[in-house]
Amino acid sequence: MTATRVPVTLPDVHQALDGRTLPVEDPSTELTVAHVARGGAAEVDRAVAAARGATRAMRDTPPLERGRALRRLAAEVDAAAEELAHLESLDTGKPLSLARGEVAGCVGYLDYYAGAATSLQGDTIPLGPGSLAYTVPEPVGVSAHVVPWNAPLSMLCRSVAPALAAGNCAVVKPAEQTPLTALRLAGLVEAAGFPSGAYEVVTGLGAEAGAALAAHAGIGSLTFTGSVATGRAVLRAAAEHVTPVVTELGGKSPQIVFADAELDDVARQVVTGFTANSGQYCDAGSRLLVDRAVAAELVERIRARAGALTLGAGADDPDLGPMVSAAHRRRVDDYVALGRAEGADAPTPPQPLPAAGHFVAPTVFTGVGPAMRIAREEIFGPVLAVLEFDTEDQALDLADATDYGLGVGIHTADVDRALRIADRVDAGYVMVNDYFAGGPAVPFGGTKLSGTGRERGLVALESYLTRKTVVVRRAPCT
Ligand code: NAD
DSSP: OOOOSSSOOOOOOOOOTTSOEEEEEETTTTEEEEEEEOOOHHHHHHHHHHHHHHHHHHHHSOHHHHHHHHHHHHHHHHHTHHHHHHHHHHHHOOOHHHHHHHHHHHHHHHHHHHHHGGGOOOOEEOOOTTEEEEEEEEEOSEEEEEOOSSSHHHHHHHHHHHHHHTTOEEEEEOOTTOOHHHHHHHHHHHHTTOOTTSEEEOOSOIIIIIHHHHTOTTOSEEEEESOHHHHHHHHHHHHTTTOOEEEEOOOOOEEEEOTTSOHHHHHHHHHHHHHGGGGOSTTOOOEEEEEHHHHHHHHHHHHHHHHTOOBOOGGGOOSBOOOSSHHHHHHHHHHHHHHHHTTOBOOOOSSOOOSSSOOOOOEEEBSOOTTSHHHHSOOOSSEEEEEEESSHHHHHHHHTOSSEESEEEEEOSOHHHHHHHHHHSOOSEEEESOTTOOOTTSOBOOEETTEESOBSTGGGGGGGEEEEEEEEEOOOOO
16 A cells, blocks of 8 residues: 555555556556455456346345435445545545545535435336236446546446446446446445445456456446547447447537627637636536627636646646546647647646646637537647537537537526537537536536547436337137
8 A cells, every 4th residue: 555645544455366456546646555356357257256146136136225325326336535635636636625626516416316216117018908018127247447537436326327227237447547436335335235246356458358348248337428430439448248338538628709799708618618627527628609799808817717727636626636647647738839830829828837747728719610620630639629600600610610419508698599500400408508517417428539438427328228129919808
């Protein structure tokens, strides 16, 4: 165990069956804070077998009892919230306040799906006298979850909570950069009274443990959150056993601002939209589409706000923490250099960068054309591309001018206009005058390269269920 300056219990050094481990880095300090097992196919086999061993116990637990167990898990996570937030902040570099908010969100997912466990229902289909047809929702057995590094525990609870509520066992592969909270959750699942095997974790690299899990014959569903390239790889791997897959693959979400919006409020929301979690959210509002009439004024307010944000180690609770890794920081820095090379304009941000850690200061590009790569590609850092429009139709065309279709923010005093755009835009999640609005009950997901399927809400339960149909010939009534 390695010394740390925050009150967390780091995992004992787990080893893979062949003894291999992976270091875990604090991206705020670049220090190694723990080691975890570098698992691969053998560890995945073992975890899936353990989960399969518990499927009968989970399936046969009455929904009310499953709901109670999820509610106990919510209470366990709530009781451990401060520790989990410190652990998440250490592992990702995210500010403590943000980590606390995400852990509170996890409690929300668990509480919501605790209630949803008893909402599962089938149908009866009238076929006339002498026949009875009905459907039964049944768990898929073992659900697999390949989790990203940007909001590790939150993304995990978002999909594991409905999977457990539907009566499945879950096998989780956290991102190699951020495995700590997934491991810590195992103890809380056990304390909540779930059967052994209901929640299994395999740490390791994506190309090893992740690929082995996605291709495993013993899983009944796969939920993947991450990059498009890896999403394609897991879809191909899952095709081997025709495993159903939910993919959540990111975006290039626009915030559309009309001249009648309240500009100070919009400036605040736009800055939160592209800098929260240092821009490492799939639904980051990384494009600003603004009415030319107010563009200069709004950009000035945005740059002033973004320039006042503090950068620092997650544990010091600044406004912005670092990028998750050196490799990711290089990627974001490369995009900033690319934006300038493409001819867009961004003043050097005023913040000095901390001496250690993978920091990038918030950067606002103007003079961006829709064909530029910084206007089309997901950067996953605190970088905003500003594009201007003159008409509502131009705004809509710009909004749709990427391969993604996840979030859309619309800022206007004209509700009819907002609803017109909401009707016509090609995206999965539209927010009017309130960016990042929503919650566990509200379905979330994208169109185009942003992915397939929906998470959150009752609809997400369907990803962890099959529907069995039973048709019966009955003796006619006499
Ligand atoms: P990634 O897609 O490679 O990793 C996400 C998860 O997939 C991790 O758990 C990883 O171990 C696993 N993985 C990697 N290769 C795999 C494989 N072949 N089979 C199965 N699992 C595999 O993401 P990354 O390389 O860490 O990040 C790159 C970019 O992805 C980011 O810059 C961002 O654009 C995007 N991203 C999006 C989200 C999101 O929330 N949608 C989250 C993280 C990253």
